[in-house]
Amino acid sequence: MKVRLATVWLGGCSGCHMSFLDLDEFLIDLVDAVEIVYSPVVDVKEYPENVDVCLIEGAVCNEDNLELLHKIRQRTKVIVSFGDCAVTANVPAIRNQLGLGNRESVLQHAYITNAQDNPSVPKADGIVPQLLERVMPVHEAVHVEYFLPGCPPPAARIKALVGQMLSGVEPKLEGTQLKFG
Amino acid sequence: MAAKTLTIDGKPITAEEGATVLQAADEAGIKIPTLCHLDGVYDVGACRLCLVEVTGVAKLLPACTTRVAEGMEVKTDSERLRKYRRITLELLFAERNHVCAVCVANGHCELQTLAYSQGMDHVRYEYLFPKWGVDTTHRLFGMDHNRCVLCTRCVRVCWHVEGAGTKNVAGRGTRSHIITDLAMPWGESDSCTQCGKCVQACPTGALFHKGSTTGEMERDRGKLEFIVTAREKKQWVTAD
Numbered sequence: 001m002k003v004r005l006a007t008v009w010l011g012g013c014s015g016c017h018m019s020f021l022d023l024d025e026f027l028i029d030l031v032d033a034v035e036i037v038y039s040p041v042v043d044v045k046e047y048p049e050n051v052d053v054c055l056i057e058g059a060v061c062n063e064d065n066l067e068l069l070h071k072i073r074q075r076t077k078v079i080v081s082f083g084d085c086a087v088t089a090n091v092p093a094i095r096n097q098l099g100l101g102n103r104e105s106v107l108q109h110a111y112i113t114n115a116q117d118n119p120s121v122p123k124a125d126g127i128v129p130q131l132l133e134r135v136m137p138v139h140e141a142v143h144v145e146y147f148l149p150g151c152p153p154p155a156a157r158i159k160a161l162v163g164q165m166l167s168g169v170e171p172k173l174e175g176t177q178l179k180f181g
Numbered sequence: 182m183a184a185k186t187l188t189i190d191g192k193p194i195t196a197e198e199g200a201t202v203l204q205a206a207d208e209a210g211i212k213i214p215t216l217c218h219l220d221g222v223y224d225v226g227a228c229r230l231c232l233v234e235v236t237g238v239a240k241l242l243p244a245c246t247t248r249v250a251e252g253m254e255v256k257t258d259s260e261r262l263r264k265y266r267r268i269t270l271e272l273l274f275a276e277r278n279h280v281c282a283v284c285v286a287n288g289h290c291e292l293q294t295l296a297y298s299q300g301m302d303h304v305r306y307e308y309l310f311p312k313w314g315v316d317t318t319h320r321l322f323g324m325d326h327n328r329c330v331l332c333t334r335c336v337r338v339c340w341h342v343e344g345a346g347t348k349n350v351a352g353r354g355t356r357s358h359i360i361t362d363l364a365m366p367w368g369e370s371d372s373c374t375q376c377g378k379c380v381q382a383c384p385t386g387a388l389f390h391k392g393s394t395t396g397e398m399e400r401d402r403g404k405l406e407f408i409v410t411a412r413e414k415k416q417w418v419t420a421d
């Protein structure tokens with residue numbers, strides 16, 4: 001049976017997914033071992049049931065992120081925080097330094113103060129998700145099994161962790177493989 | 182001076198009276214993790230990363246400020262020590278804003294290196310995300326309070342190697358922070374000689390040369406050691 005693998009992109013820049021694609025020929029080995037059931041690189045709309053492993057890129061920034069994350073937790077055996085935004089909240093969390101209630105001020109700054117044309121804050125209920133008061137690392141919202149730091153984690157590091165998981169050993173990264181940044 | 186005999190990790194060691202456990206371990210080739218310790222200036226025991234176990238003492242002791250004693254049995258590695266080092270590191274990361282990906286010290290940072298060498302894969306505590314500023318008023322140097330671990334290495338070199346006494350610590354608890362002179366912008370300090378020793382001493386991205394961008398802030402610690410050796414031993418030699 002192939003391992004049912006999902007990869008998810010929350011509040012991140014997609015750099016971690018780019019690094020995943022950097023796995024080069026290991027991706028071909030991966031195709032034999034896993035079935036990608038949900039990912040920004042496959043066209044599946046709804047996060048499926050019975051997922052074995054999910055790599056989560058990005059911090060938890062808005063209500064959609066949070067809702068999806070709870071769904072993922074219910075439907076997934078093993079969650080991996082994939083990259084610094086997921087592990088530490090990283091760059092997306094810089095807005096937390098402005099204190100709670102920064103939602104309005106960051107939107108104001110991005111869409112009004114610094115806008116060249118049509119200054120207006122995008123607002124469409126049910127389409128544009130509300131920002132959370134405070135950006136969180138993934139493990140602050142749900143239980144996380146393994147951590148894969150790096151901004152982005154280099155392909156070799158992804159390969160090491162995924163390789164360990166596929167060969168059935170307890171994943172464990174050490175030394176420089178745990179370097180942030 | 183009398184010699185003391187002790188064991189570190191079971192290894193019999195002779196050290197000079199008055200030497201610290203850290204010095205004795207170092208001479209015996211046993212590595213203890215440190216952060217606030219800086220060769221060339223006195224130790225203050227600020228970071229608690231160098232904690233060791235000493236037989237007969239219930240609490241853990243900092244190796245950098247504990248003197249060797251006759252018959253002492255020191256352990257530098259155990260499950261308990263690893264646990265406390267992890268906690269200490271995680272608290273340091275949670276206390277300020279460490280965004281390694283966009284930090285001047287990325288790749289050359291002692292805090293970052295300690296974190297991965299001690300196996301820190303995430304921080305279990307809630308990050309405080311405090312609001313701190315960056316002082317870029319000095320002509321040559323900048324200070325980013327977001328990255329400061331309050332090791333006071335900068336304060337100690339400024340007072341005791343340069344003798345300027347510009348840098349100091351103000352505030353208490355999580356509001357403790359490094360100031361220049363009477364808490365004024367660094368660029369307005371009269372006492373700063375612009376020597377840059379604090380920048381050389383800083384283990385993190387908190388002090389930097391202006392103009393350095395992500396990952397560019399490398400330091401040459403040898404310079405400080407050179408000055409101290411020259412002054413104390415009248416020897417103008419470099420380590421290598």
Ligand code: SF4
Pocket residue numbers: 180181278279280281282284285286287288290291292293328385386387
């Ligand atoms: S000071 Fe060190 S640990 Fe902190 S953000 Fe910079 S590189 Fe990372």
Ligand code: SF4
Pocket residue numbers: 338339343345346347348372373374375376377378379380
């Ligand atoms: S540059 Fe020299 S004098 Fe100025 S604060 Fe730093 S150590 Fe002190």
Ligand code: SF4
Pocket residue numbers: 328329330331332333334335336359382383384385387388
């Ligand atoms: S500025 Fe650097 S050297 Fe000074 S206390 Fe902070 S981390 Fe230590």
Ligand code: FES
Pocket residue numbers: 214215216217218225226227228229230231232243244245246
């Ligand atoms: S190195 Fe000993 S307490 Fe910091």
